[in-house]
Amino acid sequence: MIPKIPPAYWLFPIVLGFPSLWVVLCKGLFETSAKLTYLGWRFNWIRMMFRQICEFGSLSVMHYWLHQLFQKSKKIPLLLLNAIFFGIYFEIFGFGVYDFEYTRINMQMVLPSIFTTYAGRYGGDTSVWTKPLASVPNSEAKVDTTSNIIYESLRDQPYFWYTTILIIIGWIILLLAMAIIYREIILSSAYFEIGNFKFPIGVSNQIDIRKLKWAPKDPYNNVPFILSHVLAGFNILFLFGTFCIKTDFQIAKFSILPYMESVLLAFSHFEKDLAKDTKKELTNIVRNTYLPPNRRWLDNRKDPVYPAVHGDMNAFCAYNNDHPDCKDYTPSFDQKPLVKELPNVVLILYESLTPSYDIITKEFIVEHAHLKPDDPKTIITDTPYYNTEILEAMNKYQKYALTFSGLSSNGIPTASAYHSSSTGFIPSQTFNNIIDGSYAHADDLPSVMNYYGYRGFFICASQFSFDGMSNWVFRKSARDEAYNKLKCKEGFGYLINDTVHQKLIGKKWPKMNENCDPKEVDKLEKELKKQYKDFPRWYDNAFDYIPSPDNVEYLGVDPKTLRLDASWPGDRLTAAEFRTHWNQIRNYQSRTGIRQPIFGHYLTIDSHLPYSGYDKDEYYDPINETRAAINFETYRDEKFRRVNKYSSKHAVGETLDFLRENEPNTIFIVTGDHGTRDIPVREPNMHIYDDVIFASDCVHTPSGSDSFYLVSGMIGYLGDDPVIKEALGLDKFAGKTIKIPADHSDIMFTIEDILARLNGTTVPPTHRRSRNLIDLSKNITEKMETEGVQKAFEEVDKSGWKSASVTTLNLEYREGTTVIRSPPANENGAHLYQKASFPMCYIPKGTKPMELGTKKDPNIFKRMFKYISVTTHLQYHNRMFHYSFRDEQCIKKGKCEFPQPTPTKNHDVFFYICLAGVPIIFLFIFGLIPELIIFISIKLTIIKDDGVQLNPSDSSDIIVDTINNNFDSSNDMPDDPGEFENNNVEKEEFKVN
Structure with a gap:
């Protein structure tokens, strides 16, 4: 006897969510490659597990109510909705496994900012600069090392990977078996209506769908419905708690958040804001630290924009003409x-x-x-x-x-x-210093x-x-970038006449413009400066x-000694x-x-x-x-x-x-x-x-x-x-x-x-x-020799x-x-x-x-978080430094103006696309393609039912007359309003007009 299964919105969290729960469990079972506790406390995985279950509860609730909406409209097949949620659950698992391995090695989660860093691995290029004309091309004798990385990971953590692979294989077999056994349910979910057009779905006479699906007597008063909504409620409360704690301590939440919630936290860019008390203390926190001898903080305005910048007395007085210490100061x-x-x-x-x-x-x-x-x-x-x-x-x-x-x-x-x-x-966590900080x-x-x-x-x-x-x-500089973009000869640099460089580049020597139009260069330079591409x-x-066999000899290396299959x-x-x-x-x-x-x-x-x-x-x-x-x-x-x-x-x-x-x-x-x-x-x-x-x-x-x-x-x-x-x-x-x-x-x-x-x-x-460090070494050794080791340590501590x-x-x-x-x-x-x-x-x-x-x-734990929070906050807003502080001319003139921070740009869109990509791919593969196949098969295939032959040209007139919207008894009630109103087909003959 084939067991009944619940609807997709209750089935998916159980069947599709299990592998993700396994990954969470592994964060408690296994250690990092440094043999440290994965989440900082061995039992944090329990908190993470419960939150992951609550997250699945939220997905189940969203799936449920969208299902009702689709069911009522009849214009969109439920198959498409299920395919999207199938992709979401699969995505949670896939990203979770990747994050587990990356974090196991680096104790750094694969947050959006990290993911963007490695776009180049997959053919993407996040660079704001064109590649220099003088670049030496790569050898084409290059191999992909992904298989090697996977192989080494298997050997490095065999228990996790072998167990996980077995679980994945068993999981796939289970999904395939369920797809075969319950194929009639899947086919029935392809039904939709648009105007007078009805997409007819024939159901085998030998299997009644109602015998395959579990349906509660009361659509709202049943355990799955109540449990999923309760878990969703917990999830909302957890999210509220996560985003409402002080931003100084947000990074601590990554140790208990499921992966997708960590992504949401990262998307909040909490580093851009500070807690109220920390914001008031910002300047003190920044400056309550070491200041090299004979240096002064430059920005002494009421609310310093650049609290970390310091310079010598000449620079200080150039930016602070009215300061009392500068009245009688003579720059040298x-x-x-x-x-x-x-x-x-x-x-x-x-x-x-x-x-x-x-x-x-x-x-x-x-x-x-x-x-x-x-x-x-x-x-x-x-x-x-x-x-x-x-x-x-x-x-x-x-x-x-x-x-x-x-x-x-x-x-x-x-x-x-x-x-x-x-x-x-x-390093920041929600803002990638290398990519998002391109203009820093x-x-x-x-x-x-x-x-x-x-x-x-x-x-x-x-x-x-x-x-x-x-x-x-x-x-x-914007000027040099303009030369490079326009492929001007001036953009190549000092190596243009170097014979060794000519041999290194060989046949791939770039085609360059010998006489670039100065006006065109000037125009592009201005545009680049407007884009803040001027450093x-x-x-x-x-x-x-x-190096390749063709040019390695010009490096003084015998070509015969070159390994041709090396990735680096x-x-x-x-x-x-x-x-x-x-x-x-x-x-x-x-x-x-x-x-x-x-x-x-x-x-x-x-x-x-x-x-x-x-x-x-x-x-x-x-x-x-x-x-x-x-x-x-x-x-x-x-x-x-x-x-x-x-x-x-x-x-x-x-x-x-x-x-x-x-x-x-x-x-x-x-x-x-x-x-x-x-x-x-x-x-x-x-x-x-x-x-x-x-x-x-x-x-x-x-x-x-x-x-x-x-x-x-x-x-x-x-x-x-x-x-x-x-x-x-x-x-x-x-x-x-x-x-x-x-x-x-x-x-x-x-x-x-x-x-x-x-x-x-x-x-x-x-x-x-x-x-x-040379001065430091001299100072502490002198202190140690005269007053002892402990006084030397104290001297370093007092430095701040x-x-x-x-x-x-x-x-x-x-x-x-x-x-x-x-x-x-x-x-x-x-x-x-x-x-x-x-x-x-x-x-x-x-x-x-x-x-x-x-x-x-x-108190050191609190001080640590405040220091990190303030530092990453300044980095996020490009307030750590400005290159104009190096302007020697204004310093020599004794009159400098503080610059305004230039804007930065995050690259969240890249990760948004990646997140949306998986469900869309699943929608296409498991939704649209099957829908199209079913439609074509009905249109072009001669249907035989009880010996009656139907003409394909009349297929549009085929109507399934037996879809019941009403049931005669409570036992026939669907598991939710309208659950089977489009999917329950009684065993009757097709009628031919």
């Missing part, structure tokens, strides 16, 4: 450079550099784990940091540098980390280097369109190409690109007699997860692949060590060796873009070295891992100039490691400040409330320095030497480190694990 612009020529600068952003026991020396870890609170080595040590086994080149060059073991990234993954390190912005003004390092007179270039393995980076790396240039050239070029190739394009600049300068220092920015790739490498196998140490089946975690760690050994050798070693030999007057910075998340192997109390173990509080807990934001880094010098060495503190600190908290913005500001001093000037106005790193489910906030790592929704799961010294999580055996929570500083 005497420039007394300390060096004849500014040094070159190389910034290597090393992919996924987590300072774990894999890459730190044994001596450093053992020493650090046994330190007492008053030991000077909690602040500074001369014990080598990077080990020689894996990071041989970094070990070699740390002797010429000052290393920072407590240096952190402000964002994750790479695109976010690159942007935050360059601009000093922290920031005191970014690349344009500062251009401002300082550097010739800059950028080397990156991944496509700039891949994650929206083209919005920033291609930044230029200081970031780089003279930015390259993201994969390995570090051996990008290091060759770096050397080649560096030499291009020097060759151009030799031809023209113009001498400028070079700024080389280089983002490595090989240590990117899943740590498989992008070069030929012969360039990596051999690895035993059979270990993957025995212990995949250990196998992954071996892969990580292998690719890091490769990256250190090629990206760091070959690059710095080249510069040391040819361009020793070069400052170098090497730091990670972000942490690894899934490296190193860790378990509670796991043995590391000697009696050192991995602290149990750092694994299988809501927070505490060094593997997210902590990246470490070093700043050094390859030459012998004593002035530059002293400016960098290398006369005292070379080969040493500073352990206190710092971030990427600190190290970028350090470079800006050191170069300004060497040039006899000061840093131009900036929004970076960051520290010169603050910093934050942000993802949806993992926050890190720093105040002086205090660091809190916490899930947004559970401060009781936080790690609160006071007088922090890095790295964390390595302790002697027998040491008690750390107590989680914020008892030692109960």
